[in-house]
Amino acid sequence: MIKNEINIMKKKPRKHWHVSDRGTQALLLIPTLLSASFVLFIVIFVTRRGISPFLPSVYGANAVNWIRFLTGTTWFQAPNIYGVFFIIVNTVYIVMFAALLSVPIGVITALFITKMTPKGVSHVFQTVIELLASIPSIVYGVFGVGIITKLVMSLSEFFNLQTAGGLSTLSTIMVLAIMILPTVTLVSVTAIRAVNPELEKNSLALGATKTQTMFRITLVSAKSGIFAGIILGIGRALGEATAVSLVAGNAGSGPTLDLFSTTRTLTSTMLLGLKETVGLDYDIRFSVGIVLIVVVLLSNVLLNAVKRRVGRFS
């Protein structure tokens, strides 16, 4: 009975709609459909352009063999040797290390902000992290070239190793780690704030110290939310372009597992050496774009599966 009444109450306003309101509703559907169609636009047009390098009907004898494209370990513009396999490996390798560096720091910072400081201090910390998140990637790029590559160069001299002016895997990892730190931290802060304070109080009452409570109760309860932040950060790191291309060094072949050698990521491949806006060397960048989209999607699906797995053991 009551349910029915509520339903009637909910329906009421719509019954009183004027004829013109139906018109408004129909008109407003147009911008909505337009907004929703852009994703499809991206997929359709980038795919169409990205497939063209593999079609003999477009590029004749110059057409790229797609198997060689997917398994190749060299990338040279001049004789049209385009292999993207090593670039995928480089990208995943770099992003993995960046996440490994960034996640512990981010989570600990989030704990510090939420649990260990008085309100004023935590406010300052959070504002700084938010400002860090708002810094555009090109500024991180300038900072990366100006400071981080220099840092890596002196580090390599210390170990008696060679670097190409500091442009290296390690520099890229460090720049990316810094760039995803605010994402991981801010999402973790939200996740930790959502943890039921009763749980923590119970833990303290049972005699656990504050740090034990933070690591064994708070973090464990918030792990699902924290993992969402990690997924977001990794997605951002995979797609990060300008800063990465300034410090990666664009190696011609690979994969590069050595931290002090130059490397090449999917995004740096798309950006660097961009001169002509027609021809095979331009269109192949769209193919790399497709690969990037697939890598981002796959990592998302994979990490979400892991997240569900992790969430189950609580």
Place this chain on the structure above:
Amino acid sequence: MNHSSRRKKDISIKIVISLVSTFGIFVFCSILFFVFQNGASLLSWKLISSDYYSTNYDTYYDGEVPSQPFTRPNTLSSDAFFSEKWGIAFIDEVDNEGIAYVQIIYVSEDSPLRILPDKNDSTQEVTIDEYQALEKVIFSNRTIFLSSSGAENAARMFDQSDGILDMLTSTPGKGIRGSIITTLILIGLTLVISLPIGVLTAIYLHEFAPKKWIIISYLRRLIEMLTGIPSIVFGLMGAAVFIPFVSSLTGADGGNLISGSLTLAVIVLPVIISSTEEALKTIPDDYRQASLALGATKTQTTFRVVLKIAIPGILSSVLLSIGRIIGESAALIYAVGTAIKDKIILTERSTSLAVHIWSIMAGESPNFELASAISIIILLVVFVLNIVVKLITHRLISVGREKI
């Protein structure tokens, strides 16, 4: 015993956590320190107002010598050297590459040297003004001044001479006027395109969409997917969709500011939709019902009552979008191009401030000073925008409802 060791462990872990947590602040400070150390000295009105490419002027003066000596203006700084005969002042300056040159710092309104004929094109006239560099002068008494001689010699040689056979000056260049104009145009155009679409979409999704339609949730998911797409992929879409589209309409050749704005509009669309919807959500239903009870239709209620209350939320979405547009580089490299321009035309390539940095950093010899100076400008704008947005949302949450 056990208790105290536990406490010690607890405290030491806390110290470690505090130290690790300062990393973010450390990075923030070092970025600020780095850009200010490198760019602050370059930051001036001259940088903002001058062209990127320097222009050379070749002039002469064969008219009469002014009868009255000029008086030195009081506003002139003490290290400037003034020529009383011609009413012109010079100063020693150092350019972006650290090379000394002589800069014209003052030309009197009545000075005959203010407007000179162009030596290569007699129909043209050249205005000599401050900021121009004095490269070389051949005086009528056959003395030759070179930029390396310094400002003091320049003033002395001008005073000793009765005419100028040949004078070479140049505008400073390396300025960012063009890129600032481009950035402003991009911000304006992008908002004009995306704001109506975004706000109307949010209104539809929150106020008008039939709740029973499953399609609506799919549409919503498609819009949300835009936030996860890397910005460089938006650039690819701009190159594949918007550049051909704009070219066929306007006859533009390749990347242009319109295709760039369309691309940016898609990038900021989810921001505008989600913050407008958040703003709509905070409006209590009482307002809608009160308006409807007074006999207003749903459409009138939405556009005259609900939308008005949502304006602070929409405003914060505009500010967030501006921040995003100013910082965007990867998408614009594809959708517009990387050619730095001084004369900005809508249907041609030019660079926003962020892409300007990219252009000078990705080249053979990166110009750190200029890149840092532009970074300072970008950072200041973005930080101010962020803090304003924070204040707006804070107001919305705390006092907003009572105030309405």
